[in-house]
Amino acid sequence: MKKENILKGSNIVLLMLIFTFSLVFASVLCFNDFAQAEKVTLTVWDTSSNERPEAVKAIVKAFEAQNPDIQVKIETTDWNSFAQKSLLAGEANVLPDCIEVGGDWMQPMAKRGYLEDLQPFIDKEPDGFIDDYLMATKDSWTGTYSYLPWIANVMGFYMVEEYLKEAGFTEAPKTWEEFEEVAKKCTIKGADGKVERWGFVSSQKSSAEFVRMLLNSFGAVFENPDGTSGLGSPEAIAAIEYKTRIEKNYAPEGIAVFEAKESRDIFMAGKAAFLAEGNWMNSMLEVGMMPGLTWKPFLTPVKDVPTAVVGPEEYGIGKGTKHPEEAWKFVKFITGPEADAILVKQFKGIPSHRVNMSIPIVHLDPLVAPFADQLANAKRIEFYGGYKTYGAFVKYGRDTYQKILYGKMTVEEAMKELAKKIDEEMAKQ
Amino acid sequence: MKVSSQKKTYYWTAFFFIAPGVSFVFFLTLYPFGQAMLMSIFKVTSDSRTFIGLANYQRAFQDNLFWLSLWHTLYFTVISVSLHYFIGLGFALLLYRLGKSIVSNILRGFLFLPWLFASAVWCVTWQLILHPHFSVLNALFNSLGLSRLSHSWLSDLSLLPLTILSVVSGLKFFPFHMVMLFAALQVIPLELFEAAEIDGASSLQKFRSITWQFLKPVTTIILCYDTIGSFYYFDLVWILTRGGPMNETEVLSTYIFKTVFQLEGSFEYGSSMAIILMIILSIFIMVYIKIFLRGEFEI
Numbered sequence: 001m002k003k004e005n006i007l008k009g010s011n012i013v014l015l016m017l018i019f020t021f022s023l024v025f026a027s028v029l030c031f032n033d034f035a036q037a038e039k040v041t042l043t044v045w046d047t048s049s050n051e052r053p054e055a056v057k058a059i060v061k062a063f064e065a066q067n068p069d070i071q072v073k074i075e076t077t078d079w080n081s082f083a084q085k086s087l088l089a090g091e092a093n094v095l096p097d098c099i100e101v102g103g104d105w106m107q108p109m110a111k112r113g114y115l116e117d118l119q120p121f122i123d124k125e126p127d128g129f130i131d132d133y134l135m136a137t138k139d140s141w142t143g144t145y146s147y148l149p150w151i152a153n154v155m156g157f158y159m160v161e162e163y164l165k166e167a168g169f170t171e172a173p174k175t176w177e178e179f180e181e182v183a184k185k186c187t188i189k190g191a192d193g194k195v196e197r198w199g200f201v202s203s204q205k206s207s208a209e210f211v212r213m214l215l216n217s218f219g220a221v222f223e224n225p226d227g228t229s230g231l232g233s234p235e236a237i238a239a240i241e242y243k244t245r246i247e248k249n250y251a252p253e254g255i256a257v258f259e260a261k262e263s264r265d266i267f268m269a270g271k272a273a274f275l276a277e278g279n280w281m282n283s284m285l286e287v288g289m290m291p292g293l294t295w296k297p298f299l300t301p302v303k304d305v306p307t308a309v310v311g312p313e314e315y316g317i318g319k320g321t322k323h324p325e326e327a328w329k330f331v332k333f334i335t336g337p338e339a340d341a342i343l344v345k346q347f348k349g350i351p352s353h354r355v356n357m358s359i360p361i362v363h364l365d366p367l368v369a370p371f372a373d374q375l376a377n378a379k380r381i382e383f384y385g386g387y388k389t390y391g392a393f394v395k396y397g398r399d400t401y402q403k404i405l406y407g408k409m410t411v412e413e414a415m416k417e418l419a420k421k422i423d424e425e426m427a428k429q
Numbered sequence: 430m431k432v433s434s435q436k437k438t439y440y441w442t443a444f445f446f447i448a449p450g451v452s453f454v455f456f457l458t459l460y461p462f463g464q465a466m467l468m469s470i471f472k473v474t475s476d477s478r479t480f481i482g483l484a485n486y487q488r489a490f491q492d493n494l495f496w497l498s499l500w501h502t503l504y505f506t507v508i509s510v511s512l513h514y515f516i517g518l519g520f521a522l523l524l525y526r527l528g529k530s531i532v533s534n535i536l537r538g539f540l541f542l543p544w545l546f547a548s549a550v551w552c553v554t555w556q557l558i559l560h561p562h563f564s565v566l567n568a569l570f571n572s573l574g575l576s577r578l579s580h581s582w583l584s585d586l587s588l589l590p591l592t593i594l595s596v597v598s599g600l601k602f603f604p605f606h607m608v609m610l611f612a613a614l615q616v617i618p619l620e621l622f623e624a625a626e627i628d629g630a631s632s633l634q635k636f637r638s639i640t641w642q643f644l645k646p647v648t649t650i651i652l653c654y655d656t657i658g659s660f661y662y663f664d665l666v667w668i669l670t671r672g673g674p675m676n677e678t679e680v681l682s683t684y685i686f687k688t689v690f691q692l693e694g695s696f697e698y699g700s701s702m703a704i705i706l707m708i709i710l711s712i713f714i715m716v717y718i719k720i721f722l723r724g725e726f727e728i
Binding site: 083084087091104105107108109110111112113141142204252253254256257258259262265266269271391394395398399402403406408428429 | 473474475476488560561562563581583584585586670671673674675676687689690691692693694695696
């Protein structure tokens with residue numbers, strides 16, 4: 001009997017302890033929720049934190065300092081899988097408040113209505129807001145600003161200085177004729193007749209840098225005003241004829257199947273004198289280039305006028321965000337001149353705002369200057385993501401280059417077929 | 430008829446036991462399938478979702494790249510499944526011959542290794558082995574003085590890159606067949622071989638009349654299973670060739686992936702192609718089951 005009473009008393013004490021702890025725990029939670037309710041938390045998906053984490057942290061810190069009522073939560077995904085994640089989230093209607101977009105999936109994101117229209121936000125900004133951006137473009141499918149650029153990726157070339165000196169050159173080539181001559185002299189064969197070092201290497205993605213620079217430089221119109229493909233034109237044919245000649249004679253065998261990785265491997269192993277890429281290669285070459293070789297970027301050669309090809313990374317607002325005004329504040333900041341200046345001054349970025357073109361490092365740093373100067377001096381700037389036919393070009397482009405390199409078709413036949421396929425594809429969409 | 434309370438309890442118990450499994454099947458297979466079907470009959474733009482009926486399916490049937498990818502898928506499946514089976518059968522018979530010995534045990538473990546590699550690791554390793562310029566295989570040939578055997582394995586069209594991919598697949602998945610066939614060989618009563626020996630049967634006759642009869646049921650199952658897996662196989666093609674050069678190694682799984690995530694962002698068109706692929710496979714399985722699993726197995 002006595003034992004039972006003790007047990008009953010213990011049960012009551014235990015229950016009271018559990019009740020007290022639960023009360024305290026619930027109170028803490030409620031207090032936290034209340035405290036958080038004062039702040040808006042923006043979820044931002046990015047891929048740049050992988051490549052430039054300190055830059056993103058600095059920008060977010062600066063933004064939060066200016067907007068104490070907004071907290072930014074960054075979720076980072078690798079570039080290679082970001083397209084799948086973004087598109088799937090868009091289809092499932094679970095996009096974050098703000099999202100970085102770029103590459104070949106930028107247009108599908110806007111086309112499928114996954115991004116908020118930024119025009120109403122832009123309309124509330126002072127006059128000249130958009131003009132300061134070097135390459136803000138309306139999406140070709142929505143006809144409106146679906147995203148704004150925050151990083152300028154400018155296409156160009158890299159060279160190994162020692163190889164040029166060996167071949168008797170002291171400067172980077174300035175014209176395409178010089179480029180071909182240097183590539184030829186930098187191609188070295190061994191005693192057995194096998195090539196030991198090539199003059200040039202590049203990837204064969206449809207949207208490959210070399211192709212885009214050539215098309216722009218040779219004056220090819222990517223898309224005609226009536227929306228048809230301009231890639232069957234004499235200028236486009238001439239550009240691809242040049243590309244084919246360089247790659248057949250001075251580039252590695254098997255280049256027809258090269259992805260970006262293969263071409264970068266070859267260059268970083270010191271097996272090629274030139275590499276067609278963009279300013280994003282700076283950080284990769286700093287860690288991956290074979291020791292003992294001096295590399296540096298140089299301007300796209302000129303045919304008649306200086307040109308530049310840009311592939312910016314952009315920011316948009318996820319459709320249906322619960323915090324549109326706060327999301328706009330973040331997008332405006334991260335794509336704005338202040339964040340741009342942080343990128344340029346601290347992390348050797350290329351300015352995406354005219355106002356930042358006067359920052360000294362832009363024209364003095366040997367890794368930044370060639371790209372920035374190219375952009376500043378270009379008479380023709382191309383941003384291929386701004387064309388409706390871009391998706392179809394990506395679909396059929398690589399196949400076209402391969403047919404030419406494998407000798408299945410002449411350049412003229414292949415480019416005319418490419419233009420026709422693009423037009424047929426557009427008719428289906 | 431009134432169901433007794435005992436039966437009711439029985440049925441409810443059964444329901445709760447199968448409910449998790451059924452829910453799993455529903456939410457992870459039937460529901461996504463239904464969503465894909467729905468998706469395939471719409472066209473999506475930035476501000477609308479329009480019903481278009483079977484237009485996406487019609488587009489697929491008129492798409493040359495779809496037919497090319499389908500043909501490549503069939504080719505890859507036939508070659509790789511054949512390699513899986515015959516290499517697996519060869520090693521299973523060898524292990525059966527070796528009987529219970531240390532050599533057999535070591536060999537069995539060694540041969541099982543490819544199966545243990547994660548698919549992506551296997552594919553990346555072969556990417557290095559067959560690299561256009563830093564190929565481990567070519568380096569081996571060169572060091573042995575056999576440099577004329579060095580090739581651009583995945584870019585030389587004369588080498589049929591899709592066949593090379595099938596061989597790489599063959600080397601990865603044969604252990605599964607080997608293990609299943611070896612297990613089937615273990616249950617063959619030795620008396621049957623003794624009786625056949627006494628009757629003067631040749632090796633081929635013994636194989637046909639005894640061994641094959643025990644291998645047939647397992648063969649039927651593993652070939653069916655492997656065919657389905659090979660039809661959908663993605664990793665190898667994606668990592669090694671991305672469908673190139675000139676779409677020579679494009680299979681349906683990579684083409685669908687590109688359509689959805691790279692070329693158009695078109696979930697609708699991708700869904701329609703995936704459903705066509707599923708229908709083709711379903712027809713194959715139904716015909717396969719009707720032909721090969723008809724009747725009971727008897728000795």
